[in-house]
Amino acid sequence: MKGWVIGIDVGSLTTDAVIMDEDKRVLSFSIVDTGYNSTDAAREAMTVAAGRAGLELEDVSRLVATGYGRAAVPEANKRVTEIACHAAGAVYLFPDTEMVIDIGGQDSKVIKVGKDGRVQDFVMNDKCAAGTGRFLEVMSAKLKIPLDGMGDISISARGEAAISSVCTVFAESEVVSLVARNCPKEEIVKGIHRSVVNRVWAMTRQLRVSGGVTMTGGVAKNRGVVALMEERVGRRINVPDEPQIVGALGAALFALREK
Amino acid sequence: MHLDLETRTRKDYIREQKSLHGRKVMGVFPAQYPRELLLAMNILPVEIWDPPLRTREASAHLQSYICSVVSLGLELILQGKCSDLDAFLFPHTCDSIQNLASIVNDYLGIHKPCYFFYHPKAPYKRASRPYYISQLKELKSGLEKQFGELRETDLKRSVDRWEEIRKDISKCYLLRSEGRLNTSNRAFYSILRRVEYLHPDDFHPLLTNFLQSGRTETERQGHGVLLSGVLPNPPEVLDHLDAIGVRVVDDDLLSCSRRFLSGPVSNSDPYEAMAETYFSLPPCSTRGSAIEERLNHILKKIRSSRADGVIFLIVKFCEPEFFDVPILADSLKKEGIPVLVLENEINQALSGQIVTRIEAFAEMLG
Structure with a gap:
């Protein structure tokens, strides 16, 4: 064998x-x-x-x-x-990892991890789909923009639309209003990404980690979300070639x- | 007796209590009330914590951000499932139960007497004890108008009886924390929660039998956790902990140890004895205890039970608990104690996400 x-x-x-x-x-x-x-x-x-x-x-x-x-x-x-598993995988790829942000299809997790790759603490979203890949899917369908193209679009935005709601359903109606007001789509997409990042950021703050941050899960492929998350945490974030x-x-x- | 109680529904039991023993039955909302007083008057308290219903009618009377203890309790009344009850008792536990009392008593027109029981909140002062006793006597006077006179000797007997039961419940907790009560998490709480509706004549033998049959000298295997929060609910959480080999070694649950584990009673006057019990109960969010007291109490329990971590099982929108839990969780983590906070509706099925969180927490314990 x-x-x-x-x-x-x-x-x-x-x-x-x-x-x-x-x-x-x-x-x-x-x-x-x-x-x-x-x-x-x-x-x-x-x-x-x-x-x-x-x-x-x-x-x-x-x-x-x-x-x-x-x-x-x-x-x-x-x-x-x-x-x-995300903790172990992230530390294997990036040994400086102390926090893993995994934004998956249905939920988001923030994991505090020790140098040995063991989980020390974790937080998961448990209220709704806001702050998850599903939120981006809904918005992508509403705006008729392919999911994998959203990151590049938001990077090119000059301004940013304010998406105030933390609820997917209400955020969708906010987006409808923005579209009706002819708000540039780049700005809407950036606002959507900001909404996801703010939601996840609130989770990261509960774990108080100062070391390396690694993003995993499909949403880590979205350059727009990663850029805004880096802005929030104030340092570069490790992103694997294949975060999924x-x-x-x-x-x-x-x-x-x-x- | 044991098997019989297993197979009888709560409804059948209540009807039997009325027909065979001539008892009156009081629907009691959470959490703290003088059960000794009711039992002394031949009134069986049946507590209403988590009726197995879906909210249908109650939403018309309540805000959407209300805890499911209140919404399901009201639902039980609105669906006409309280016809066997002779009255309701609303202890002053929280604002939501106060408002429920008002809805039921003032607006529903259900034509059942409603009683209210106010108890002093911490920090306790010199007037707290006389106030508590005055409330006991006021409740007694009110009940006497409907149910007949209470004899002092009956009250004394009832107080002594409850004291004996509490001692055995304390024994259960002690053996459990020492790893010498070898039953599943589900079985442990299934027995304890029978106190919510069984008469002492039925509950006490059940408890003593449980104590004898579950006792073991073997050491605890696997990890142990302390449960805090409102109820050991949904029971599937207990099942899942059983399945992955995690033992609930102690609790700080509102519906369980926070109501039962008071100090020994020394006073021979039944009202003084009831006050002694009340004021020696463990600290609780619904009695306004200081957060430091609650934290110290939980830490003490963790040490004595050698719990590896704490799981808070919080009912969504439970205001008193949510004032305390973020601070308690944070403080425990600073002490190096792993903490998991699970927030759930009472009758909500266990989601895959909650299963994952429980398992990940167990993995974290090592």
Whole structure:
């Protein structure tokens, strides 16, 4: 049996798999839509990742599952929360990490992490979708701007629209009013990003961290949100090349630890 | 007896209490009230904390930002599910329950007597104790008009009985904190919460049997947490803690230890004894206790039970608790104690997010 392991993160929107060898090198990864069947999505993600690494699934010695659908992966040797996995993955990529900001599809998490990659404290949004990827999805649909184009648009904004509401539904009606007043779309998008950042910023303040900050989750791909978050925290933020797979990466690291 | 109580519904039990024992039944809203007084008058207090209902009618009378203890309590009345009750008692616990008392008594026209019980809030002064006793006597006088005269000897007997029960509840907590009461979290609170509606004749044997059968000499395995907040609810939280091997080793819950774990009574006068009980109860947000007192109390419990962390189970929009919880959580964290704050509606199902937070908290404990 070789020392390859798989970490799999079954999230609300995507399911991600990372294959790692025993020297902690990432051999391959995959990102597939979760859809309505988490078990099938997990199998697909693992098969795709294994194929990319030139492996068969039988070659993998250990599997750790994380994410909301972690219970739906029957092959898993162990299940670990995405909070612990994002922390472990972020510290692996950026050893100076003391705080992880994970803005995912349905929730946001701010995690205080020790140098050993262990979680010391965490905060999650528990009121509504504001401050999550879902909020950006709703706004993207309303403005008819592709989700992955929102970051570049907001970076080019000269001004910024004020989105005062912290509720997705009410914010949407504010956006409608701004559109009706012919407010430039760049400014609206920047205002939307500011709204997300303010929401998450309130969570980060509860943890009082002064060291390195790493952003994970799909929203970390949005340059506009990252720029505004950096402005807020007053320092550069670490952003992985593939922020979506950090949870799966952490799960793979747990799989190695458990071997 | 035990199995019988397991299978009987609360409604059946109440009806049986009336028909077999000729007892009157009082619907009692949270939290602190002189149950000894009611029982001495052959009135069974049935507490209304978390009726298993969905809010339908109550929204017409209440603001949307009201706690679900109040909204579900009102819902219970509005859905006509209180027909077996002879009266209601509203202790002065918080503004929301005060307002509920006013809605029920002044506006609904339900034609059931409503009683009110005011108790002094901390910081206690010299007048607090005489005031408390005067309120006990005023409540007694009011009840006598509907339910007949209270004999002093019955009250004395009832006070002594409750004192015995409280001692056994304290024993349960002590054994639990020492890891020598080996039952699931769900079973522990399922038994304790029967005090909310069972007569002492039924509750006390159940409790003593539980104490004997659950007792063990084996050491606690896994992590232990202290629960604070309002109720051990939703019970699925307890189930989930059981499933991941986390034991609730003690609590600071309003519905549980904060109402039961008072000091021993030495006074032979029943009113003085009831006052002694009241003023020696653990600090509580609904009795205006200073935050330092609450913090010290929780820290003491953490030390004695060797709890690894604290979980606050807060009912959404519970004003008294939300004044204290941010400060308590922050102070505990500064002491290096892991804290998890969960905010939930009473009958809300356990979401995936809450499951994740509980599991992540357990992982954090090591």
